[in-house]
Amino acid sequence: EIVLIQSPDTLSLSPGERATLSCRASQDVFSSFLAWYRQTPGQPPRLLIFGASDRATGIPDRFSGSGSGTDFTLVINRLEPEDVGVYFCQQYARSPYTFGQGTKLEIK
């Protein structure tokens, strides 16, 4: 199965700063079938990015995804307090469609 490793484990930034989250796959994620989700306490995950770089409905353009192959990045510009949460990447190129272990984003 494809193992996804996210870094860093925790990111603590101030409002207005830029967050850069990484997701590295153990094998090629073909067709860039990679998604990003955010989860806040007590809530289900919410889809942010699919196809490595396409924003889901209602996601502001402060969020951008990039990458291909085995290295993917989620960038969040101009951080806002509402961006706090745990961010997970997921590959859906090869079953089982595995998730990364998550990056916790804190806003100072």
Next chain:
Amino acid sequence: EVQVVQSGAEVKKPGESLKISCQTSGYPFTDYWIGWVRQMPGKDLEWMGIIYPGDSDARYSPSFEGHVTISADKSINTAYLHWSSLKTSDTAIYYCARHRRNSRYSAFGNWGQGTLVTVSS
């Protein structure tokens, strides 16, 4: 509007059986894959498997195959996750989610609220 509504919390004993449900609306139920994701307390998300309600084609993660069964009832737009014999290690929140597009290769676009399953003697 797509809606995904899961059944309520369950408390069970080890060895008991359980079936939790996921009812959807707002789209053709048979056209989109639906999946189940486990989240143990304070832990990561684990992809368990998916089902295509159109023909009940189900795909499982090797980590869960043989321990759970995923099924769907087209007549009531509902997917299920079933255990025949629960273990204490099955204690977790279980999320149901629909694929964003009508393809096997898709992210989860719509999520249920989660079902907390507690297994304790």
